[in-house]
Amino acid sequence: MSTEANTDITKLDVVNIDNYKERPVVLKADHVEKWFKLPTEQATGLKQAFINWTKGIKGYEEQRVLRDVSFEVHQGEFFGIVGRNGGGKSTLLKLISQIYYPNSGSIEVTGKLVPFIELGVGFNPELTGRENVYLNGALLGFTHTQVDAMYDDIVEFAELEDFMDQKLKNYSSGMQVRLAFSVAIKAQGDILVLDEVLAVGDEAFQRKCDDYFTAVRKDPSKTVILVTHDMGAVKRYCTRAMFIQEGEVAVIGDPSTVAERYSLANLEVMRKEEKARAKQLEEDPNTYPNGLNARCPVLRTYGVSPLLLKSSDTFRFAVEYQYDEPGDFYLAIAMHDLRRGGITYDSGPRVFKMKKHGHHTVYFEIPLNLFNNGEFRLITSLRTPSPGNEKMTDAVAVALDDNACTFSIRDPRNGAYALLSDRAVEFSEITEQEAERGAEAQRLRIEAEEKIGGDLR
Amino acid sequence: MNTKTIAQHLHERYGYAMTVLKGLVKTDFKMRYQGSFLGVAWSVLKPLLLFVVMYIVFARFLRMTDGTSSYPVVLLLGISSWQFCTETIGIGLRAIVDRGDLLRKVHFPNYIVVVSASIGSLISLGINFLVVLVFAICLRVQFTWRVLWLPLNVLELYVASLAVALIFSTMYAYFRDISHIWEVLQQIIFYCMPIIYPLSYVTNKGGVYAELARLELLNPFAQTIQDIRHNLIAPETQPTIWNSFGSWWVKPIPIIITLLLFWLGVYVFRKNSRKFAEVM
Numbered sequence: 261m262s263t264e265a266n267t268d269i270t271k272l273d274v275v276n277i278d279n280y281k282e283r284p285v286v287l288k289a290d291h292v293e294k295w296f297k298l299p300t301e302q303a304t305g306l307k308q309a310f311i312n313w314t315k316g317i318k319g320y321e322e323q324r325v326l327r328d329v330s331f332e333v334h335q336g337e338f339f340g341i342v343g344r345n346g347g348g349k350s351t352l353l354k355l356i357s358q359i360y361y362p363n364s365g366s367i368e369v370t371g372k373l374v375p376f377i378e379l380g381v382g383f384n385p386e387l388t389g390r391e392n393v394y395l396n397g398a399l400l401g402f403t404h405t406q407v408d409a410m411y412d413d414i415v416e417f418a419e420l421e422d423f424m425d426q427k428l429k430n431y432s433s434g435m436q437v438r439l440a441f442s443v444a445i446k447a448q449g450d451i452l453v454l455d456e457v458l459a460v461g462d463e464a465f466q467r468k469c470d471d472y473f474t475a476v477r478k479d480p481s482k483t484v485i486l487v488t489h490d491m492g493a494v495k496r497y498c499t500r501a502m503f504i505q506e507g508e509v510a511v512i513g514d515p516s517t518v519a520e521r522y523s524l525a526n527l528e529v530m531r532k533e534e535k536a537r538a539k540q541l542e543e544d545p546n547t548y549p550n551g552l553n554a555r556c557p558v559l560r561t562y563g564v565s566p567l568l569l570k571s572s573d574t575f576r577f578a579v580e581y582q583y584d585e586p587g588d589f590y591l592a593i594a595m596h597d598l599r600r601g602g603i604t605y606d607s608g609p610r611v612f613k614m615k616k617h618g619h620h621t622v623y624f625e626i627p628l629n630l631f632n633n634g635e636f637r638l639i640t641s642l643r644t645p646s647p648g649n650e651k652m653t654d655a656v657a658v659a660l661d662d663n664a665c666t667f668s669i670r671d672p673r674n675g676a677y678a679l680l681s682d683r684a685v686e687f688s689e690i691t692e693q694e695a696e697r698g699a700e701a702q703r704l705r706i707e708a709e710e711k712i713g714g715d716l717r
Numbered sequence: 718m719n720t721k722t723i724a725q726h727l728h729e730r731y732g733y734a735m736t737v738l739k740g741l742v743k744t745d746f747k748m749r750y751q752g753s754f755l756g757v758a759w760s761v762l763k764p765l766l767l768f769v770v771m772y773i774v775f776a777r778f779l780r781m782t783d784g785t786s787s788y789p790v791v792l793l794l795g796i797s798s799w800q801f802c803t804e805t806i807g808i809g810l811r812a813i814v815d816r817g818d819l820l821r822k823v824h825f826p827n828y829i830v831v832v833s834a835s836i837g838s839l840i841s842l843g844i845n846f847l848v849v850l851v852f853a854i855c856l857r858v859q860f861t862w863r864v865l866w867l868p869l870n871v872l873e874l875y876v877a878s879l880a881v882a883l884i885f886s887t888m889y890a891y892f893r894d895i896s897h898i899w900e901v902l903q904q905i906i907f908y909c910m911p912i913i914y915p916l917s918y919v920t921n922k923g924g925v926y927a928e929l930a931r932l933e934l935l936n937p938f939a940q941t942i943q944d945i946r947h948n949l950i951a952p953e954t955q956p957t958i959w960n961s962f963g964s965w966w967v968k969p970i971p972i973i974i975t976l977l978l979f980w981l982g983v984y985v986f987r988k989n990s991r992k993f994a995e996v997m
Contacts, residue, residue, distance in 0.1 A: 358824035361991045377822050398740025401733045
């Protein structure tokens, strides 16, 4: 994959979805710009404001959050907005909900917009569930009779029939969230604006929401605008999506393209951050690599054997450490499976007790015969005994990132899918009688053990 | 047909605001006596008890009086009217900030939060008036045709208080000093009005004081409160702006001030209302 071409996300990309274009536009953002005044001095007092004024200090600096954002959402669309934190998507959402107003450009909304920016707007813990539904409804602009009409629907969706006359403060937090969410989605609005709400409630409720979103996706009269980090949700529900980056529309169009660009942009940012950290380390000798500190400035695991081996090989590696504090200390080594995830093996915290303080190197080996192909990483931690608990240890430092040692196993005899090779373990086929007989023996043994255990008690 | 379209037009324009207003006022009223044993009964009981205390202190011990038997009721009426003003302005001033979480999450006409504070105070005022009425009847006050003016007087008092609340709530969103300033200002205004002292108390000193006393009536709050007392209970003893000044150039000054204040309040509030969600 040529990364250069794929990470060029600054280019505006429009994927046309023709059948939506025919429907009326319900939300139109036209060259929207938004900046905030960030106070540089505390200016909520008259005194400070006066001092600033006399000194000719503005008292704030402008932070541009959105620049030249234009897009249209058509009726019936399920429109996703994605972006990194601080990228301006929440501001955009508040602009859409008319809580903020753009500094220039315009936002036009046609129809009734129901925002769900935070859970339970105006929910009052001292009121009952029923009163809160009516209050919440009123804030969203529904009259008493209108709420009457949708009340049963809301309660049913929230599954709170038996609790509506209880005060909200007696609800569990999950119940509150369910009620709030049900009001938002069952309210008869034309445009529903949702901010990061897919992780609401327990599994059963999630499934219900999933069903609802899947249904609303097909409903041509309801428009949904969803802001999320969850690319799975974008691909699953959205008919169109938009990626906002640094206050600008980076990509708009088909959800899977947008999701892909978003993920790539994130990788890019992470790589940049890593580079910046490495650079900082080089420039400043007083900072320690991730995982290390002044007590243990050196802890490094590195391969002595070549880093690409066969299963018949034994991997030999070294751990270099520097630790000067008196008292016992240990090295613990964990082997992580990078391909499949999880920890393949761990030495245990109190196995390798180090004899020498100071700057030293110790050597280890591990046979590879049991493993299939894969990439493994050895992560060493330096530990001291926990005061008051003989079995436990506390980590002083951990060798992460460049200080960890990664090696690979490639062997024609091996498979690539499972972690353990056929040499380590194997399934064998047996007859029904063998299975029954074996199982019976095990049951008898368990019963006997339980009996002994009971007698002893 | 024409009236219907006007009604529809009004409904379109203010229907949403009314819905929100109803919701907020209802909640506020429910919350006020939440958890108390007597509940709503307190809204009558509290002014009643306060009045009894004031009556004992001012009328019996201090013997503050203008010589008529109705003076205690006049006093109570004045104090409850002024209480309405301070409550409207005091709660209204904080309304924008107190309801900040709401303003940051939903879009609705945000003057509603100030208006809802004033409606809450208006309800208390109504209850207080009832209690005053009971006292008045007990003290055998003779009511005259002048009570018909009362709704207009109350309207003026309401508009003036709301205007100040709108101005201060806007300022409070930016400068929290306003609440302290208002507390001091409130005291100054209170003593510059003939509420706990009869106006005659100052006028009788003669000379400059008499002139100054008349000027007190130019303050719209003083003017309306005096009007309310004059029209409801004691037409003979309560001087108003209408019978204190001869010139028709002077008489309408408080009403003009009220209208100007209201215009200023609406103007300032509207100008800044879009920024409230951001500055808090």
